[in-house]
Amino acid sequence: MKYKMSVMDVIKFEIRSFLFRFVGLDRPKLFPEPNFLNLGCGPNYINGMVNADFFGAFRFWRKQRKLEWHLDLRYPLNCDDSIFDGVFTEHTLEHLYIDEAEELLKELYRIMKVGAVIRLTVPDLKKYVAYYTENVCDEEMDTFKEKFHTGASAFRNLTQNYFHRSVWDFDELRHYLDGVGFREITQKQYRECSNPRLCLDLDHRAWETLYVEARKVSD
Ligand SMILES: C[S@@+](CC[C@H](N)C(=O)[O-])C[C@H]1O[C@@H](n2cnc3c(N)ncnc32)[C@H](O)[C@@H]1O
Numbered sequence: 001m002k003y004k005m006s007v008m009d010v011i012k013f014e015i016r017s018f019l020f021r022f023v024g025l026d027r028p029k030l031f032p033e034p035n036f037l038n039l040g041c042g043p044n045y046i047n048g049m050v051n052a053d054f055f056g057a058f059r060f061w062r063k064q065r066k067l068e069w070h071l072d073l074r075y076p077l078n079c080d081d082s083i084f085d086g087v088f089t090e091h092t093l094e095h096l097y098i099d100e101a102e103e104l105l106k107e108l109y110r111i112m113k114v115g116a117v118i119r120l121t122v123p124d125l126k127k128y129v130a131y132y133t134e135n136v137c138d139e140e141m142d143t144f145k146e147k148f149h150t151g152a153s154a155f156r157n158l159t160q161n162y163f164h165r166s167v168w169d170f171d172e173l174r175h176y177l178d179g180v181g182f183r184e185i186t187q188k189q190y191r192e193c194s195n196p197r198l199c200l201d202l203d204h205r206a207w208e209t210l211y212v213e214a215r216k217v218s219d
Pocket residue numbers: 039040041042043044053054055057071072073074089090091092095096162202205
């Protein structure tokens with residue numbers, strides 16, 4: 001697991017972000033309608049979706065597939081209003097500081113159509129607390145024991161692993177979703193989805209994951 005970013009890593013990341021945004025290579029390539037967004041797709045490329053991730057990330061698989069959208073989630077999205085019929089974003093929001101995450105949620109609201117649903121998944125603070133306090137009853141919690149030798153190491157994963165910048169539970173996510181205007185904010189189970197096009201949860205993430213859906217009900 002990687003917990004530390006070198007100065008060179010930071011510089012390369014920032015230069016790439018600046019140059020690509022400066023020359024305007026941060027606009028999505030859209031399909032004929034409908035358009036569904038897979039935000040922070042990483043290696044989980046989904047055919048038929050607008051797969052979006054950082055500029056030039058994951059070069060090893062970009063050789064086969066070119067993403068539909070290269071972007072930096074810390075900045076306003078270079079996309080028109082009311083474009084997307086649904087958004088799926090798995091284990092990505094926690095990579096942003098809380099103010100960046102709030103701005104991103106506002107931007108997602110803007111680029112979604114009225115009636116569209118967003119499905120967000122993040123590491124669930126509640127599950128980590130359950131492990132830390134030895135309040136482990138669910139089967140999925142066994143995975144915690146396999147992965148983390150102590151409660152503290154689990155928390156290190158939650159707060160620092162792969163540059164995690166924010167921590168979420170349902171109340172916190174509902175607070176920010178509600179604040180930017182989303183309604184019908186509901187906690188879901190793994191693969192319990194209101195729209196089959198957004199039912200993309202990765203099996204190997206279920207043990208630690210919070211699933212939430214919300215709807216844009218007005219402009
Ligand atoms: C843990 S990965 C999740 C990938 C995939 N959704 C999954 O669940 O396996 C987080 C993703 O967020 C992307 N990401 C993090 N910060 C970003 C930023 N500022 N702009 C764009 N993408 C970012 C990373 O490149 C990475 O692909």
